Amino acid sequence: MKKSRLMWLSIAFLLFFGVCTASWSPSAVAQSEEGKTYQIGTDVTFAPFEFQRDGKYVGIDLDLLAAIAKDQNFKYELKPLGFNAALQGVQSNQLDGMIAGMSITDTRKQTFDFSDPYYESGVVMAIGQDDNTIKSYEDLRGKRVAVKTGTEGYNFANSIKDKYGFTLVPFDDSAQMYEEVVIGNSAACFEDFPVIAFGIQQGMKLKVVTEKEKGSPYGFAVNKGQNQELLQKFNAGLKNIKASGEYDQIVSNYLGNTKPGQESTDAPPPLSKMEIIMAALPILFKGLGMTLMYTFISLFFAFIFGLIFGFMKVSPSKTAQWIATGFVDIFRGIPLLVLGLFIYFGIPGALGIKIPLIVAAVLALSLNAGAYVTEIIRGGIQSIDKGQLEAARSLGLSYRTAMIKVIIPQAIKVMVPSFINQLVITLKDTSIMSAIGLVELTQSGKLIVANNLQSTLIYGMVAIMYLVVITILTKLADSVERRTRRG
């Protein structure tokens, strides 16, 4: 009886993930029609190569990719994961290729195969618009310099930091790096010229003070030895769109006529606060909806884990106790972020299977919350005086009936406050999954900031939305709790 129920739960679990896999990757459908749909990774915030505008991903990289795909007649699905996540995605074969303003370097050539260069870039140094103290690298002595990890700007700054005596402050996305300089925490940042030129064109209060360093060219990358036909199509398409003039059109669409060492003059008039808020609201609300959905799906599975392992923990069987303790120790002991990274990048790399992002995120969240729910259920059951179980058993009731009819109804009342607490924690924890690229409220906020650089306003809105939702849910849960207590 008990075993068959466990089996049904596991089947339901597998089915859910099956459905997720099928419904959340449109590639499965497209694939059967004609040829392969490539999964292409990109950065979330590397304007002008990739960024969000009006809720859609645009940029030089993405326009080039679209033009080349059209020219070469292949299908692809874009995965804006962030630069580092995309790197790992390609390495673990979660992705077929990536285009993310990625410099072709000798180190990277050891792990990736690159297309022909599609853009010649070069690192420049930018400082605050009103800063007149820094004119060259020499002026950086003893100062902080913001860089984005994994970029050419980082590598360049790192190579000269000892010579010029400054320290590096690494960030994961460009917006944070710019903000660091604009607010004056760091004296300067190093970044590829087109990136900074575009940012300045968007009204960012920075200026470029150096000439382009000779940089490595950008290339489209695939995992070493994999997807060679995709690489060839990219090269062929690139040649065609350069010949047709489409290439130049795309690049000038984004960079206009800004040159290194000069301030842009054709910045668009800045948007008012109200306009920024109104533009951000629909995207943030959608993100909030996703946050709630992931929270409830994850909690649903966390409950299943919790019920299974919680009852194993209080069961008389030593083996069951041992297994359940192992489950709790493992998933309570691994930080959620690490668990998410491991499931999404580590497991596919080791086993050669693809795990859809949503499945990985929900799995990480539900395993983590499941460990805590297990403890809540164990604690709730153990808080019930053992005389209750003895009284029920002495009447001739089976362990199962005694648990279901006598112990659990009492234990639930004890557990309710902890469950509410876990709901709030899991809701907030969904934001951690933005690190592997899950688009929920926090990630939606990050994407908007990447585009409009209004971090104070947007993150303020994000914070308020979390606060409001959590307060509402807590109040609701409190009234439910009062009712169960009375009943």
Add this chain to the structure above:
Amino acid sequence: MGKIKIANLKKSYGSNEVLKDINMQIEEGEVVCVIGPSGSGKSTLLRCVNKLEEVTAGEVIVDDYNISDNRTDINKVRENIGMVFQHFNLFPHMSVLKNITFAPVELKKQSEAEARKTALQLLERVGLSDKADAFPGSLSGGQKQRVAIARALAMNPDIMLFDEPTSALDPEMVGEVLGVMKDLASEGMTMMIVTHEMGFAREVADRVIFMDGGYIVEEGAPEQVFGSPKHERTISFLEKVL
């Protein structure tokens, strides 16, 4: 053949041996009181009779079922053994009536109405007819224990086990519980009672067992154990409690 038969029973918790070679028998309709200092193993012995404690060695046979044998369906045997606990252990989330009807409905497949009728009769018998719809939390200790007795009786058992049923009660409530137990005894119920109520044991018991240090030290008719105890440990115990 006795109703309860215990042979060479041993019970240990780890290296701590609580019961050391117990042999005893209780006949049908017999009322046996088990007395002795705390830690003597008397509660453990009682709990071995319905397998709330697993025996370490030896045999416990109840109603011809060997309950120390793991193949015996202990739930079936327990239906015929009522138990009353020191701390009542009423189900706090159920009304008094539901506490009593719960097991018969669950196990004997009685209808709610049928079980309710029996339960009301039992409540009348323990003098709590007016408390049917109350919840345990609102009852006094003595009332709780009488409900607990009614709950155990609802399964219509042949044997009743009492584990210090009055030890957690205020003195003025002891009488009402002992009264119910006296009635039960006079109706011919087979009863095994662990108790500190020496007066009750003397009056109601057919036989008294004195335990100390995990052994049955002395047993016999109450007049004999209380009147002329043979063993010196019995004498010194009785001197302290009487």
